[in-house]
Amino acid sequence: MGAYAPFDFGRDAVLPAGGTARVEFSLAFATDPAMPGIAFFTCQQRHPPELFWKPDYQRHPNGALRVVEVVMSAPEPVAHRAFLERMTETTAELAPGRLTVGGTGDRITVLSPLETARRLPGLAVNGSPRFCAARLAVADLDATKRALKSNGVDFQVTDGVLLIAPAASHGLALEFIEQGTI
Numbered sequence: 001m002g003a004y005a006p007f008d009f010g011r012d013a014v015l016p017a018g019g020t021a022r023v024e025f026s027l028a029f030a031t032d033p034a035m036p037g038i039a040f041f042t043c044q045q046r047h048p049p050e051l052f053w054k055p056d057y058q059r060h061p062n063g064a065l066r067v068v069e070v071v072m073s074a075p076e077p078v079a080h081r082a083f084l085e086r087m088t089e090t091t092a093e094l095a096p097g098r099l100t101v102g103g104t105g106d107r108i109t110v111l112s113p114l115e116t117a118r119r120l121p122g123l124a125v126n127g128s129p130r131f132c133a134a135r136l137a138v139a140d141l142d143a144t145k146r147a148l149k150s151n152g153v154d155f156q157v158t159d160g161v162l163l164i165a166p167a168a169s170h171g172l173a174l175e176f177i178e179q180g181t182i
Contacts, residue, residue: 001030001087013051021051032083035129038072040087062147063138068105068182071133071173073125077110080129084108105137105182120173123166132166133173141178 010024024046031039045052074080077099081092084101088108093100097112113125116132123132138144141162148155148164155164162176 004029023047063144064136068137069107069135072110073116073132074129135175137179144176
């Protein structure tokens with residue numbers, strides 16, 4: 001999965017009550033030569049969870065609760081099957097122009113250029129594999145709409161999916177869906 005040593009780092013964090021505590025992490029990276037320019041990583045906390053996992057830190061005005069899917073575009077999705085299956089320790093599901101690994105609410109989907117264009121109209125697709133979208137679960141899609149409107153963020157809603165175009169979010173499309181529809 002790559003010959004990378006773990007990357008360890010830490011910092012002093014300011015706690016809500018004003019004190020400080022040391023928080024530390026280790027990152028492990030994985031890459032595949034068939035996906036130049038893409039890297040995957042996982043993060044391990046090396047401190048007591050209560051120092052970092054606080055409800056106040058986990059609220060966002062747009063209502064996002066968690067990432068449920070990341071979407072990649074690639075000329076030949078099936079070419080990435082072995083690497084993604086190994087990395088996720090799951091079996092890929094294949095369909096024409098599509099490869100999916102991971103379970104519902106915890107997946108990576110790789111789309112061909114044609115399938116990418118169907119799901120994300122207007123997204124420029126080049127020949128290299130790349131991340132092109134993230135799907136986020138929210139508790140209340142109407143509340144997300146209100147938050148985005150009040151901040152001047154353009155979006156469209158189709159079939160229960162609220163889409164922010166990649167041009168408005170640094171090249172990555174953002175899809176919001178209600179938690180209960182996953």
